[in-house]
Amino acid sequence: MKKKILLLTLLFSATFLNSQVEKSSKMGQTSLDELAMTVYDKDSTATAVVLYEHANIYLDKKNGFNTRTDFYYRIKILDQKAFDLANVVINSYKKEKIIDLKAITYNISENGKIQTTNLNDNTIFKVEESEAWTAHKFTFPNIKVGSVLEYSYSKISPYSGIDDWYFQSDIPKIKSEFDAAILGNYKYNIRIIGYLNLDKDEPSINKKCIYIDGLLGDAACAIYSYGMYDVPAFKEEDFMLSKKNYVSRLTFDLKSYTSPRGKTERYTTTWKEADKKLKDIFFNNQTSKKGFFKRRIPEDILAIENQLEKAKSIYTFIQNHYSWNEKYWNSEDEKVKDAFEDRSGSAGEINLSLFNALEAADIEAELVILSTRNHGLPTTLYPVIFDFNYVVIKTTINGKEYYLDATDKFSPFGQVPLRTLNGQARVINFKKESNWVVLQPKTKSSINTSAKLKLNENGNFVGNLLTRRIGYIAQNQREKLSILGKNNYIKEFEEDNSNIEVDSYEVHFKDNLEKPLQEIFEVTIFMNDELTQKARINPFFFNRLKENPFKLKERNYPVDFGFAKSSTFTLSLEVPDTYKVTQLPEQMAISLPNNSGTFLLKTVNKGNVVNVITRFSLNKKTYSSEEYFSLKEFFKRIVIAESSYIIIEKK
Structure with a gap:
């Protein structure tokens, strides 16, 4: 949260121009065309779309010339999954006040007319969330698929801080606009965050914005007018930093305040x-x-x-x-x-x-x-x-x-x-x-897994499994072992790997943080298929990548794994002498551009023993949005590789 600094109130005359006030959006803008909409043509998967939203900031004469922000929102509901948008929470900080709250639900009546349902004031609940924060909560009445939700309110604030304006959210927006008139003695650093560009950027100066009685006479305001149109929904995906780094928004950082007598207080300093x-x-x-x-x-x-x-x-x-x-x-x-x-x-x-x-x-x-x-x-x-x-x-x-x-x-x-x-x-x-x-990781994080298994005549694999972890992978595992304890850890391991039964377990260097963490399992692995004339075996028993984590058609923000990492899996699998190996997983060697990631799958069959080796490496922690498609394809091919089988047939 930004620091809230009390606005230094001056004695203004009543000549504050009405031009900024008139920019505030009025209720009652919903049309029949909006109500008839059944799908948003620019995103057919959208469950709702913001038709229009607007904020307008100015000094309010009626409220002691404190800062007033008039908010307006109009939202189209396209699917039941978006019904939670009918639950609205408006937060205010300490001395801030919420006034003029209105809300209307629009539907189409049986005779094709616009039907309105107004929010009753007695269904607005004011909740003291903490000593600093208060929430006004309400739920739109009579909501249906196809409804348009419209609401507006004003926030009166004695503070100089300006809250961020989010042009983008998890649903698409047709039009999002922000207007502000800020006294010239308040200087802000203004930044646009995110990957989208402004469609409207119209700053100006109003030299006769307000009259300061007995001091300076006419005073100027900086007039800001920003907008984005046809804003796509922000879609989150795994391996990202905080979404506030990438969601398109407008942010104001107070730089300085100059009093009418010329004294300047700087908030953004060297x-x-x-x-x-x-x-x-x-x-x-x-x-x-x-x-x-x-x-x-x-x-x-x-x-x-x-x-x-x-x-x-x-x-x-x-x-x-x-x-x-x-x-x-x-x-x-x-x-x-x-x-x-x-x-x-x-x-x-x-x-x-x-x-x-x-x-x-x-x-x-x-x-x-x-x-x-x-x-x-x-x-x-x-x-x-x-x-x-x-x-x-x-x-x-x-x-x-x-x-x-x-x-x-x-x-x-x-x-x-x-x-x-x-x-x-x-x-x-x-x-x-x-x-x-x-800050960089101390070492490259890795996990090495080695398994030696034998397939018996009952159709079960028996043998041992050894893992060796370094870096953050070891740190996470140590924490997990500490929280769960040995018995619960084994229980969770067996639940996560339903076809594996742990016969014995040892852990080494659990408390020696400078050493790699080692675990040794004696296991029995039950095959999904019975051992008959012909059987197929997926040899990727442990840490198999079953699903591609990257599914977006387009990702406009980096992929951040947190740290570079590698893994090695080595399997020695002995099958009964009465069987022969007729098919092995296809060998593969792929890499990302500039050798920023590699994957190797190698198989060797000698007699009744099959050796499978995989080596996976991500050589950097962050991949740009331009590298996303290569990364997506890289993981897709790994999923395919680790879905392949060894096939054995009776001699």
Whole structure:
């Protein structure tokens, strides 16, 4: 959420021009043609379409010259699946007010006329969601397939922040427009996010927007008018960062305010100024507690001479001392002393504790602020402090840089959690200018699976399975083992692989985060088909790719796997001497352009033993929208390859 800053109210005369007010959309625009629509011709799969939506911002004389935003929406329902759009929630923050809320459901009557059903005021519910937020909730009456839903309301706000305007959503829009008249002494950085272009972009200046009594006389307003037409629905798919990075929207960041007497207060500053503000406001002076931590770090850790080993021991000490409360950054509420005593804290409190502990041990440490993957990418054009919601620690030892996050008990030293790998992060150094870095995985993540199985006369495979995991794949598996415990883990494994029965199980290096995680299974695998004169066997028993995760005709945003990865599967399958192998899976070797990904399938038959080897590798974490079709085809061919069979026949 953007920082809400109270609007500085001036004494205006009543000469505020009505031209901006008149731009607000009026109710009652639904037509018979809209009601007769049964399908949206530009997207026949759409369950609903926004016919028109509009926001208009101006200063409202009747409400103390606070900022007023008039909202208007008109939506066509094409399918029952869209009936949830009849449930509307309008949120307001603290001193904001919602007024003039109206809603109408339109249908076609039996005689072909427009039939209207108005929302009753007593069916609008005001709910206090928290100390800061209030929700107005209502449901459109008499909704049917074919209905048009129309509603409007106004938000009165004493704050200077302007909420983002989303031109795009999960349903298509025919027309989306935004208008605003903003006093000239408020300066904003305005950005268009997303891959769509504006169809309407008409900024202007009204030099006699308002009269400021007794001070400046006529004052100017910046007039903004934006629009997008025939906006496609935003369709989410696997392996993407926060959709707010890609959904087309208009965003305003307050840059500065100049008072009538000429004094300017800057909100978007230089990074040098932002560094100080971060320390004072966000870190809440919690970066100068090394004395507290020096008294609490075990003396045997402080006595370690090797700097790297000492840093690792401090990291493990903080990591094991705390339980993360799943919160990221509590802003002004961070209190590392209280958190340490409670043995629980936010990511900010835990990692600020790590920062202080390293400093207490005379190990160089710096703060690294970032935006998590679910929060959106930070802008690098200028400081927007509220783009950031997380902090990790950087330490440099013997010239080598390490990035640390002690919130995750399964992250080895130098490996930050996946949630932090989100483009650029900002290293905050209070002695010199901060700088941008890109957090990278410590190692390439991989899983290697080796299986040795024998097909007995009963038609079952018996043998062993060995897996070896590294990097994030190991980290995720360690967490899963810790949460489930051995027995429940085996139970879940058997449920996920219904034809496999685990006879015994061992795990090695579960608690040694620096080592690869190894698991050994003794298994019995039951065939789907009876072992008769002829049988077919799918040899891809484990981690088989059964479905292509990429299904869109077009994807206008990158594919982000989070980290590069690889997997190897090796199978040695022995069939009874009474059978012969008559067919093997077709061998395959494919690659993505520029060798950014590879897949190999190799089969060898010697006597009654079949060896199957697959090697899969994604050599980078992010693939552009231009690479999407190659990636989609790559995965399609892997699905086909791993759907093939070994065929055996009785001799």
